[in-house]
Amino acid sequence: MSNIxxxxxxxxxxxxxxxxxxxxxxxxDISKLRGQSGAITIDPGFKNxxxxxxxxxxxxxxxxxxxxRGYPIExxxxxxxxxxxxxxxxxGELPSAEELTEFQKKVSRHTLVHEDFxxxxxxxxxxxxxxxxxxxxxxxxxxxxxxxxxxxxxWAQVNLSIVRIIAKMPTFAAWAYKxxxxxxxxxxxxxxxxxSNFLYMMFGLPSTEYHADPVIADAxxxxxxxxxxxxxxxxxxxxxxVGSSQASLYASLSAGxxxxxxxxxxxxxxxxxxxxEGIRADGGNVQKWMNKAKDKNDPFRLMGFGHRVxxxxxxxxxxxxxxxxxxxxxxxxxxxxxxxxxxxxEVALQDDYFIERxxxxxxxxxxxxxxxxxxxxxxxxxxxxxxGRLPGWIAQWKEMRENKEPIGRPxxxxxGATEREYVSIDKR
Numbered sequence: 001m002s003n004i005x006x007x008x009x010x011x012x013x014x015x016x017x018x019x020x021x022x023x024x025x026x027x028x029d030i031s032k033l034r035g036q037s038g039a040i041t042i043d044p045g046f047k048n049x050x051x052x053x054x055x056x057x058x059x060x061x062x063x064x065x066x067x068x069r070g071y072p073i074e075x076x077x078x079x080x081x082x083x084x085x086x087x088x089x090x091x092g093e094l095p096s097a098e099e100l101t102e103f104q105k106k107v108s109r110h111t112l113v114h115e116d117f118x119x120x121x122x123x124x125x126x127x128x129x130x131x132x133x134x135x136x137x138x139x140x141x142x143x144x145x146x147x148x149x150x151x152x153x154x155w156a157q158v159n160l161s162i163v164r165i166i167a168k169m170p171t172f173a174a175w176a177y178k179x180x181x182x183x184x185x186x187x188x189x190x191x192x193x194x195x196s197n198f199l200y201m202m203f204g205l206p207s208t209e210y211h212a213d214p215v216i217a218d219a220x221x222x223x224x225x226x227x228x229x230x231x232x233x234x235x236x237x238x239x240x241x242v243g244s245s246q247a248s249l250y251a252s253l254s255a256g257x258x259x260x261x262x263x264x265x266x267x268x269x270x271x272x273x274x275x276x277e278g279i280r281a282d283g284g285n286v287q288k289w290m291n292k293a294k295d296k297n298d299p300f301r302l303m304g305f306g307h308r309v310x311x312x313x314x315x316x317x318x319x320x321x322x323x324x325x326x327x328x329x330x331x332x333x334x335x336x337x338x339x340x341x342x343x344x345x346e347v348a349l350q351d352d353y354f355i356e357r358x359x360x361x362x363x364x365x366x367x368x369x370x371x372x373x374x375x376x377x378x379x380x381x382x383x384x385x386x387x388g389r390l391p392g393w394i395a396q397w398k399e400m401r402e403n404k405e406p407i408g409r410p411x412x413x414x415x416g417a418t419e420r421e422y423v424s425i426d427k428r
Contacts, residue, residue: 009037023058040411051232052240052405056089056395059231064312068229069093077319082224083107083194086166086391089229090398103163104194110167111188111197114144121179130176130383131261137172139254141165148248158401161249162394169390170194173383174201180377195220198387202376215330216374219323220384223367226316227385229392230309235259235266236389236396241408243397256393257386266382269368272304273378276337276344276368284336286343294353304365305348306358316363324366324373333373341369 005016005028014036017029027050034040043049058067066073069088076085080094087095087103095103120140124133141164142148148161171188178185178201186201196212199220204210229236238259243252260266279289293302307314328338345361348354371381 007033009039012037019053021053023060034411040413042413046237051237051408052400052403054232054396054399055092056399057229057231057392059309061307061309062311064310064315066230066315073226073315074319077222077225077316080225081194082221082228082388083166085225085228086394089391089395090162106163107167107194108190110164111171111190113168113171116144117175118185121175121185124179126180126182128179129261130173130180130380131257131386133176133179134172134383134386135254135257135261137176138165138169138250138257141168141250142248145250148250158249158398162398165250165253165394166390169387170198171201173387174198176383177202177377177380180379193217195224213330215326219320219327219370222319222323223370223384224388226320226363227367227388229389229395233265234262236393239393239397240400240405243400244405244408246407249394249397252397253390253393256389260386260389261382266385268303268364269371269385270378270381272341272365272368273337273372273381275303276340279340280337284340286340286347290344290347290351302344302348302359304368305344305354305361307362310362312358313360314362317361317366320363320366320370321361324369327370327373331373335372338369338372341365 003018003020005018007014007016014033016033019027019029021027030041041049056069058070059065068076068085069092071088071094076088080088083104084095084100087100117137117140120137121133124136145161145164147157148164175185184206186204186206188197189200190197192200192212195217199212199217200210203212232240235256239252239256242255243249247255263271279286282289289300290302292298292300293305345365348359348361354360367384368381371378371384376384
């Protein structure tokens, strides 16, 4: 294959290098096209534009492949822990036993937050969306740790900021939940593992003794792993482009949280539960709604099935389906909404219409079921997503800074009015 692509513009031919990735992906390098020809490319939503070269995550939607740093997601979810995966994404390699122990110790030393954060939390009414609270608390870290606003200061300071946010994110997430439900906050317990500590802060109360069910803690750990990174998605790209201005890690992560907040990105599992509740309110006839989904003239959209990237079975869904079954079995939950979910899943996995179109249940479908079973409010679902995506955002920000990538500055094709004379207001 030639390593040059040619483009003809107004009779002039320009040669553009072809870049090949480690997984044989090809890309045409247009970085010098505008300088040579004065022309730019236009690609709404950047669906066909590579903004960077990255060594973090490989995703092949056609074949249903997801790998972090070369490791298949199936192996990591079944054999690893979330903190181990976080270490892998951020540093590039799996830790040794000693390195993982030291990393866990560092994280546990930074789970507490300054008491003044409670004043910030108290400023939010209970009607506040937890994602807004989470974003604000993460941004506020720049005020408590002013040296973190200068990433060029030293990589030692950057690494401390990384540990600090991984440690404090569960505390912030749990406190956002407590603010939502009007309960007193719980301080972290460093004798518990990462996910058990998070569940303790979420569901514990000062007057009672709470112990996280190991099955539930393991399911949450798997969910966090499955959401840890997903290539150059909307929020990861946001973190990188904000960080390209040399904004601090905390400011960049807060921007990523806000990008994830959008219903087209992180709100998919919330949409699943809202759909299930709507079906229940209509009487719970699963087949009726599956028929509506198959009717091209019906505006109803089946949420949690299929994926815009995966044209095969979402590899994460296979893993989390088992965790969902384990959680529902351990809790013995009786919930008509979850029964409807099982009915939809059963029909979709057997109906030729869905099989031919590869409309399988995706990770959002099963994660919504798990969160519902745990009694987590739907507005907290995206917060759970953010907690999992944190190490991926950090890895993307860190890679961008290490590679000294330029500040992001997309171009545009202007389609507005051409030059015209100003007319005074009395003559309009």
